[in-house]
Amino acid sequence: MKKPVTVGVIGCGYWGPNLLRNFAENEAARLRWMCDLDPGRLEVLGRRYPSAEPARDYKRLLADPQLDAVVVATPVGTHHTLVKEALQAGKHVLVEKPLTASAREAEELCELAERSGLTLMVDHTFVYTGAVRKIKEIVESGELGELLYFDSTRINLGLFQHDINVVWDLAPHDLSIMDYIIGRRPEAVTATGSCHIERGIENIAYVMLRFADEFIAHFHFNWLAPVKIRRTLIAGSRKMVVYDDIEPTEKVRVYDSGVTASRRPDEQDREAAYRTLVSYRTGDVWVPKLDSTEALHYVCEEFLEAVTKRRRPLTDGASGLRVVRLLEAAQASIKEGGRFVKV
Numbered sequence: 253m254k255k256p257v258t259v260g261v262i263g264c265g266y267w268g269p270n271l272l273r274n275f276a277e278n279e280a281a282r283l284r285w286m287c288d289l290d291p292g293r294l295e296v297l298g299r300r301y302p303s304a305e306p307a308r309d310y311k312r313l314l315a316d317p318q319l320d321a322v323v324v325a326t327p328v329g330t331h332h333t334l335v336k337e338a339l340q341a342g343k344h345v346l347v348e349k350p351l352t353a354s355a356r357e358a359e360e361l362c363e364l365a366e367r368s369g370l371t372l373m374v375d376h377t378f379v380y381t382g383a384v385r386k387i388k389e390i391v392e393s394g395e396l397g398e399l400l401y402f403d404s405t406r407i408n409l410g411l412f413q414h415d416i417n418v419v420w421d422l423a424p425h426d427l428s429i430m431d432y433i434i435g436r437r438p439e440a441v442t443a444t445g446s447c448h449i450e451r452g453i454e455n456i457a458y459v460m461l462r463f464a465d466e467f468i469a470h471f472h473f474n475w476l477a478p479v480k481i482r483r484t485l486i487a488g489s490r491k492m493v494v495y496d497d498i499e500p501t502e503k504v505r506v507y508d509s510g511v512t513a514s515r516r517p518d519e520q521d522r523e524a525a526y527r528t529l530v531s532y533r534t535g536d537v538w539v540p541k542l543d544s545t546e547a548l549h550y551v552c553e554e555f556l557e558a559v560t561k562r563r564r565p566l567t568d569g570a571s572g573l574r575v576v577r578l579l580e581a582a583q584a585s586i587k588e589g590g591r592f593v594k595v
């Protein structure tokens with residue numbers, strides 16, 4: 253068996269413990285450090301993972317020559333500094349979404365990782381879910397026909413963040429899902445949002461992406477909704493997919509529905525010459541079976557394999573950068589009253 257990759261997790265707040273658990277359970281890894289500014293978090297988690305050394309100062313991890321990789325699960329504003337220093341110390345890095353707070357920072361990290369021959373991966377968790385991987389398979393098979401639109405809603409009575417708005421908090425999920433499934437790059441972003449609770453921090457936002465052709469993507473993000481909705485529609489010219497992440501089992505449904513447009517000579521209006529006739533098709537609904545393994549299990553597996561095999565991970569720095577570019581463009585558009593911002 254290969255030597256396990258030694259891992260240290262920086263940031264053990266809400267999300268960090270999920271990473272600690274998954275790396276602790278993975279036999280290709282050895283959890284060597286856990287780091288948090290809060291000694292209370294280290295004490296609680298230290299009882300669960302006694303073999304991991306606790307540290308309040310992340311520099312102790314970076315100075316450890318036995319440590320191969322660092323996992324960064326701290327607030328977004330700290331990602332750039334921590335990831336940069338980790339890469340400079342020769343560590344492979346898995347960082348939480350979004351990669352950084354600006355595209356310029358993300359570009360710098362991608363270049364640094366490339367130059368140093370180190371793995372830089374972003375935890376775009378949803379890309380590793382059974383549902384999203386199944387949808388990708390369906391889209392790639394061509395079953396949906398030509399793709400027409402992507403429409404996503406992610407709303408609930410969410411945890412209000414004080415350092416980032418709802419777009420930076422929630423959009424990395426849907427943008428990374430779209431980036432993976434559609435595999436196309438948008439040309440421009442327009443967005444609008446409102447701050448009802450804290451000045452300058454939008455708690456509701458509508459984001460729209462335009463592509464080179466008629467394909468269009470739309471997103472609704474909201475921390476102030478009475479119900480939790482996480483639903484995405486992906487329409488194709490032949491079939492359509494509804495992905496409902498709240499559904500316990502039947503998260504993905506494929507509808508054999510759509511319309512067919514045909515042109516017929518127009519008897520009444522000879523000027524127009526032809527009339528477009530629309531016929532509707534509502535056929536079967538198929539519910540594919542999904543892999544229900546926790547997505548983070550695959551995130552950790554992908555990271556460890558990329559490190560040991562020295563290959564590019566699926567959600568590499570470049571995919572993190574693409575998402576950050578869209579976040580930045582959406583933010584700029586909100587500030588400028590919905591102006592189309594080129595990406």
Ligand SMILES: NC(=O)c1ccc[n+]([C@@H]2O[C@H](COP(=O)([O-])OP(=O)(O)OC[C@H]3O[C@@H](n4cnc5c(N)ncnc54)[C@H](O)[C@@H]3O)[C@@H](O)[C@H]2O)c1
Nearest residue numbers: 263264265266267268288289290325326327328348349377
């Ligand atoms: N992939 C997902 O589905 C998912 C879900 C939630 C959060 N996240 C991401 O995880 C990251 C953390 O979010 P969270 O909700 O866990 O935040 P959090 O505030 O609950 O936890 C962050 C922790 O980092 C610690 N910390 C901050 N600066 C540090 C430093 N310099 N050194 C050591 N520890 C430090 C804090 O003490 C805190 O315990 C964010 O990037 C967020 O976007 C991802």
